[in-house]
Amino acid sequence: MPEPHKDERPLSDRIAADLRKAIKRGDWEPGFRVPSNADLCEQYETSNVTIQRAIKILKDERFLEGQSGVGVFVRSTPAQTINPAHYIAPAEPGQPYRWLTEATKRNQSSKYKMLKVAEEVPPLEVRRVLHLAEGETAMLRSRIGFLDERPAELVHSYYPVELARGTRLADRRLIPGGSPKLLLDMGYPTRAQEDSVDARPATTEEYLALEIPRDVPVLDIFRVVYSDDEKPIEVTLLVKPSHRFKMGYRVEMP
Incomplete structure (x- = not known):
């Protein structure tokens, strides 16, 4: 024994x-x-x-x-619950990305800072979802989201290159209305989103970008967005500091 x-x-x-x-x-x-x-x-x-x-x-x-x-x-501010379902739907015409409008509803200031946009070979788990062979690339969009001037999330989103090339997905500028609105306009409506959530120690990149204190773990979200016919149109690696945020999910019974 x-x-x-x-x-x-x-x-x-x-x-x-x-x-x-x-x-x-x-x-x-x-x-x-x-x-x-x-x-x-x-x-x-x-x-x-x-x-x-x-x-x-x-x-x-x-x-x-x-x-x-x-x-x-x-501390005076408790951990904030983030509900991914609030951000799935595309923004209304002329409105910013829902992550920004939801922050406004909570009386928080918000913004994104773009870090990188480039064609790169993604990590293995992303390649598997996008059905890419070894060495094949995807379009990467990396950014940091800020709430009340504090870093709230580090985001690496990957898109199929045949879908992204020649569009705003390949542009370093922020996308008006966010990627869900752009993809909808391109004929790829969001039909489902699948999240896998883990907790782990921060990498140096995450520790610095998110200003992680001491040995606080990060929430590591692996997100896949599907369009018609279960086509994966976006794979996102999303990292948030666990001392400030927690994930919230609501499941409706059929």
Whole structure:
């Protein structure tokens, strides 16, 4: 029989995990004053030094905020739930991409910054979806999305080259109304979207671009957009900082 799995992490890390869960689940609401070190020492039967280390971890991760001479409090802004279903439909004529209009509804400022547009050989998982042979290219559009002037997502979207060449998909400028509207106008309406969500440590690119604090993981979304006849017209690798965002899905019963 294998030995039972043990949690051999430092106690400060384990305490931080407990408190982090309380914050992310909403048990400790924004602005909640964290119990005193003495109370936490008693609760976890440990030393003040260990509690201080746990609190520092959560401060570094920006879950907690210290107020000099007052105490330590849960950050004022909770993790924001992003519902991908809100962005599937093409923008209305003359309107910007739905990611931007949805931000406006939440009283947030928003913008995208283009990083790169080029024909490149995509990662293997993208090639498989687009049915590309080894060495074949796709059109890549890379960008960073900002909410309230803070980086919110790093996006790498790939399109079949035969579909993208000679269109705004191959243009470094932002697309009026976003890619769903352009693809619709090109005769490729969105019929379905499929997401696969994972959590993992950030790469250096993601750590810098998204200003990831400490060792906070990122949400890694692999998204495929299908048009008529299950044709894949867009494959997106979307990364978001998990301390600021969580994904929300609603499934209707048939």
